[in-house]
Amino acid sequence: MCTGKGKIMKRVIDAHTHVTEDGRWFNTSYDASLARLFNEMEKAKLDKVILLPVSPYISNEFVYRICKEFPNEIIGFASVEPLKVKAIEELEKAITKYELRGLKLHPRFQMFRPNDGRLYKLYKKVEELGIPIMFDCILNRPTPLRDQLPILYDDVANLIPDTPIILAHMGGFKFLEVLAVANKNKNIYVDTSLTLEYFYRTPFQEQVRFVLEKIGYDRVIYGSDFPERSLVATLISAKKILIEFGVSNENLYKIFYKNILRLINK
Numbered sequence: 150m151c152t153g154k155g156k157i158m159k160r161v162i163d164a165h166t167h168v169t170e171d172g173r174w175f176n177t178s179y180d181a182s183l184a185r186l187f188n189e190m191e192k193a194k195l196d197k198v199i200l201l202p203v204s205p206y207i208s209n210e211f212v213y214r215i216c217k218e219f220p221n222e223i224i225g226f227a228s229v230e231p232l233k234v235k236a237i238e239e240l241e242k243a244i245t246k247y248e249l250r251g252l253k254l255h256p257r258f259q260m261f262r263p264n265d266g267r268l269y270k271l272y273k274k275v276e277e278l279g280i281p282i283m284f285d286c287i288l289n290r291p292t293p294l295r296d297q298l299p300i301l302y303d304d305v306a307n308l309i310p311d312t313p314i315i316l317a318h319m320g321g322f323k324f325l326e327v328l329a330v331a332n333k334n335k336n337i338y339v340d341t342s343l344t345l346e347y348f349y350r351t352p353f354q355e356q357v358r359f360v361l362e363k364i365g366y367d368r369v370i371y372g373s374d375f376p377e378r379s380l381v382a383t384l385i386s387a388k389k390i391l392i393e394f395g396v397s398n399e400n401l402y403k404i405f406y407k408n409i410l411r412l413i414n415k
């Protein structure tokens with residue numbers, strides 16, 4: 150199916166992965182070990198992956214240690230609990246001392262609403278540091294779903310209009326709402342993890358394609374969400390789906406490699 154297309158995809162960065170110190174992934178049987186990550190990276194022939202911590206479950210210090218040991222393979226983002234008094238201080242340390250390259254926040258696990266005014270100081274710090282910020286955006290419990298709606302990011306994008314904001318998972322069921330926000334805010338980006346595959350071969354597949362095309366392939370970033378997805382299988386299916394969508398080779402190169410590098414090299 151993808152025969153002959155291998156050549157165009159020589160360089161791939163997976164911008165959405167997690168590992169844990171003990172290799173366990175919350176209360177599931179997924180293997181979140183670094184050993185599995187490297188094993189699958191080799192099989193998938195990935196250039197690099199972005200490791201996303203989730204404070205307080207996965208620490209910045211842990212990600213930093215991995216980045217230091219494997220600087221060619223791993224790019225690390227930071228995570229802080231945004232409502233904690235020391236959040237800004239912790240972020241500064243993670244970026245300046247640990248040299249992490251972006252911030253990941255998780256409204257679902259960290260129990261906050263993205264446009265809560267108490268977070269605006271932190272967002273201003275992100276702007277000052279010149280890093281991208283990624284939010285988990287798939288709408289799932291435990292945080293009430295109404296507090297995770299993509300429309301809420303319109304306020305955040307307005308507040309820090311020059312800061313790239315990556316909405317992970319394209320907003321899940323609310324991908325059309327993501328399009329509304331992205332239409333009005335040039336700093337909104339999406340990652341393809343979970344949602345691209347979820348709607349494949351469903352009545353919504355064409356809508357997903359439409360949304361990606363309208364947002365523009367300069368603002369679409371490839372990710373798998375390892376350990377819940379395999380690096381290898383996700384890469385194969387994402388390539389297949391995007392090629393089926395008629396995405397050009399040049400745009401595939403942007404989605405799988407160039408866009409994320411542009412954001413973190415700023």
Ligand SMILES: [Zn+2]
Nearest residue numbers: 165167285374
């Ligand atoms: Zn994730």
